[in-house]
Amino acid sequence: MKTNMPLTKPIRRFISETERILDTEITLLRKPEAPPGGTLLDIYTYNVDKSIILFPANYIGLLKDFVIAKQCTHLLIKGAAAKKSGYRILSYTPDSVYSGMRQVYLDALKDEAKKEKKLPVKKLIGMLFILYRQFHEDLNELPWNPIVNARIYHRMEQLRKTQLYILLKDGKQDMDEMTDMMDIVPRRYFVLDKSMFYARDLYLAKTLPSDKLMPVVNIPQMKKFDHLEVKEMLTTRWTHTAWYQSKVFGDAMLTIMEKHLSVDWNADSTLEYYACLYQVGVNLTNALLAYMTMKDWFIWENPQHLLAAQEQAATYEKAALKKIFGDLIEDS
Amino acid sequence: MPVSEVPRLLKRAEHYVRQTKFREALALYDQAIRLEPGNAEGWSQRAAAKIEMERFAEAIADCNQALALNPNHADAWSRKGLALYHLGQYVPALAAATRAVTLNGNDASAWYVRGICLEETGKSEEAEIAYAKSLELEILLDIREEKNRVGK
DSSP, X not given: OBOOSOOOHHHHHHHHHHHHHHTOOEEEEEETTSXXXXXXXXXXXXXXXXXXXXXXXXXXXXXXXXXXXXXXXXXXXXXXXHHHTOOOEEEOOHHHHHHHHHHHHHHHHHHHHHOSSOOOHHHHHHHHHHHXXXXXXXXXXXXXXXXXXXXXXXXXXXXXXXXXXXXXXXXXXXXXXXXXXXXXXXXXXXXXXXXHHHHHXXXXXHHTTOGGGOXXXXXXXXXXXXXXXXXXXXXXXXXXXXXXXXHHHHHHHHHHHHHHTOOOTTOOOOXXXXXXXXXXXXXXXXXXXXXXXXXXXXXXXXXXXXXXHHHTHHHHHXXXXXXXXXXXXXXX | OXXXXXXXXXXXXXXXXXXXXXXXXXXXXXXXXXXXXXXXXXXXXXXXXXXXXXXXXHHHHHHHHHHHHOTTOHHHHHHHHHHHHHTTOHHHHHHHHHHHHHHOTTXXXXXXXXXXXHHHTXXXXXXXXXXXXXXXXXXHXXXXXXXXXXXX
């Protein structure tokens, strides 16, 4: 371990354990510009010599410890997968980009047909790839979040209060995302995106457990569904709102999560255990993709494939647009 | 350079520290201390930069200079505690961190170091209390940072 900052005993132990299991060295770095959740630059994803955990400079105590615990757990899952069966993440190809963008376009057309104020065509076209990538990013991150958090909750008692604060904050932020574009984004995608976060928060509220994490308690837009009776919930007034629909789909996604996340969170730390957690994450991701009918949107590939795809993203987008709109799209 | 320039030098040095450019910060602290050796703040801030550069023994010496000039300099006690912790001297580190939080109860870092030192010296229950206090302050700071970020 390479660091010059104070760390609590359990965190030091956990870092050493991670290094031992993966036979690697971890560097901890404080960076003013690091995102609140920290960043993991790991040897299994990027072309780097050693894994680095970056966290915000203003995190000096337990907030920093939690970021380290979270990123170390994620590193263990990635590393175990790489050593056991091969580490793969969701990536995309020109064909999968086309499938996704075409589906978004068809759904957007259905929405636009019902709208009085239509979305300018240029805006609609621009939105297709943005939405596609948003789901790519979310599906590469969200399924791992409940796994990592459940493991930390059971293994690092000292961090529970810190974890609750961070999760409450994350829940609010994730639910806020996209809300300023609520009227632009096709309803289906807005609802599916919010449903995933709703299900994750609900799962964590039950697993931790903490009522404070219940979306109907923590998320301002969801608060109106707290203490409502079933009869009231089913009135037209509610059923037509995107937030109510997010709750309904989110409840269904919670069932998927609970089915896939039946794991012994207290098991000893071994390479086999973390490889098993990786498989759980892959299965959960696949189940969510199937539920959202996005199976052909992405492919499982090695991280280098994704890095290369990201470099080609603009080309893929252009090719997909050409395929969808034909000559109506200018080459420029 | 006149002594009146010292506050400006310290501010510039602090800016470098925030950017993790410790070498540049240290050069400015050296200059400030040469101009005004009686300024406890200069010694204390230089100690912080030296801790970041893992020059812990030198940091302790700087803290001692600051405390000789002002025995109630809370940050100097806090930094001394941190430097001593890094050298594995948990008992004196605990004493320094305790003094720091007595002088400034809002120092999240000092509460955290106090917690670690209590843990290292086998006082787990007291450590829990120190950690809880540190977390409470850290959350307040984080909320403030978040507001600034959203504001920007």
